[in-house]
Amino acid sequence: MTGPEREEEFEQFLQQRTILPHRLAETERFEPPAEVDRVVLARAKAAIHTPEPAPVFRPARWALPFGLAATLVIAFAVNLHLRNPVQQDLAAPGSAPPVVKRVALSAEDNAAAPAYARAKAERRVLTEASRTLELKSAREAVADSASPMAPQMARAEPESAASYSSDRQRLMKGNTRVFSLAADKRLSPEQWLAKIQQLRHEGKDLEAEREQAAFQKAYPNYRANTAD
């Protein structure tokens, strides 16, 4: 058999899809048995009436442990942040002290409060402010001691410390009420003198002398009357 003949037979087979004679091809009688047909059709019918199982969602194995760990870490961080925000802010160098802000707010809030409560609040506020200033000055002193300008800054340190202490005393003094007759401008000269006489009668000579001096300073022309 030559090549072209084989090629022709191959093409013929490709068209007919069988190499057997027609009659023999018809005898290729393999058919599925009726019982198999019934089984297959019964399965197909049962599958229609049985709903297909929905795909079950299966989370990854690492999802639960990872979620728990992440929740714990976040909860710990939030708790730590909420517990002491003031210390964290104070520890940060260069940032404005938040205590001062809180002081200002509380002072504003106390504007409508009674005088005694207001004075008490102001005293507490000033104490906190002074403590903050002390912390700040100490931090600056430590920072400056390491710099090349340390000697000059060290010389300036006592002055700033003295001014700071005097400021503090002045602030504290301003908040204490001083009751003095001289400060009470509602008294007339006669009433003031009567008070001085009363102090002398009571044996409070020092106070009487001080009041007398204050009276003479306030009313230098009242000498004639006192002579009476």
Added chain:
Amino acid sequence: MSFSNDWVLEAGPLDWCSPPERTRKVRAMESEDDAGLMARYAQGDMRAFELLYSRHRSALYRYLARHARDPEVTNDLFQEVWSKVIANRSRYEPRAKFRTFLFRIAHNCFIDHYRRQSLRPKQEYADGEDWEDALPAPAHESPDTRAEHAELMVRYRKTLNALPAEQRDVFLLYEESGLSLDEIGAITGVGMETAKSRLRYALAKLRAALATPSTQSDAGAHATPLQEPGI
């Protein structure tokens, strides 16, 4: 295509139709392509599956029977293939022909079957007798004709069984499935030219066996098991 078989047109969704209307609907369904029938079956139309089954049952059974050479194995594989089709009815996408989809499942089922069988001792059917001879023969043939045809068919089948598994697979797919060489190459995992070459070799051996009577009667009694694609 014929509806003369007793297993088609059982009770189904067209029962409420009048007989002429039912006939018209069945004829309209008959002209529908396989993908459409599969989609209808996925929606619950049993009659669509019956029609689909009637179209492909014989070709699939012949392909499996000529591969397996055992009626029990053939029946089991046939049911397994259709069970997979039924199970995948919702996931089926008509990107390729339904026939390609069906024969790909059959091909894979056969590979799985040979893997399982390789672990067990091989069982010969009826003491070496070709099981196909046990099938009922057509009654209209005379005894002489039947004897002559039987001799030819024995030679043909034994030569077919003696073919290398890859060549036999391509040959049976081409003869029975009606697929193109491209599609057969896709099913078997090789290119079209490779499939064509295998088919050419198989055809040459079978023609030689049919042309020379009495020489190949005992040759090639043992078939080569089917290997995985690409081996």
